[in-house]
Amino acid sequence: MGQNTASAQILPIPNYSFSCASNAVAPLESIKDIQTYLNCNGFNPGPIDGDFGNRTTSAIKAFQAASTNQVAPLKYIEVVFSVILGLIWFDEIYTLWSLLGILMIIIGLIFNVRYKTKSK
Numbered sequence: 001m002g003q004n005t006a007s008a009q010i011l012p013i014p015n016y017s018f019s020c021a022s023n024a025v026a027p028l029e030s031i032k033d034i035q036t037y038l039n040c041n042g043f044n045p046g047p048i049d050g051d052f053g054n055r056t057t058s059a060i061k062a063f064q065a066a067s068t069n070q071v072a073p074l075k076y077i078e079v080v081f082s083v084i085l086g087l088i089w090f091d092e093i094y095t096l097w098s099l100l101g102i103l104m105i106i107i108g109l110i111f112n113v114r115y116k117t118k119s120k
Helices: 031-040 054-075 077-088 096-119
Strands: none
Touching (some): 031 054, 077 096
16 A cells, blocks of 8 residues: 655754853753853863863762752741641641741741851
8 A cells, every 4th residue: 555755854953052151041962061051150060071070070969959059948938838828728726836846947947048148
């Protein structure tokens, strides 16, 4: 009967270099792109040579830790909104121990934010 004569097309990969000016939107397709991105954002990956060495690995780990440390305190704000939602929407009544635990989390959040703003 009929044969399908459609063939797959191979699309060329765009050949462009990654720079600090385009680091917010450019895809990171090579090790050089990753090294440039890290260097532009204050993490020293060593020479930008496309070699995935120890300094590049250390810069990636430092970048991951910095990103996590910036977001982690904001996760605790969920506790505050959960308490408010529970009080208003579900008419929950919290025990003294629950309120003390919530207070400890909020105090830890405040100290964490104050410490990070002092260190900058």
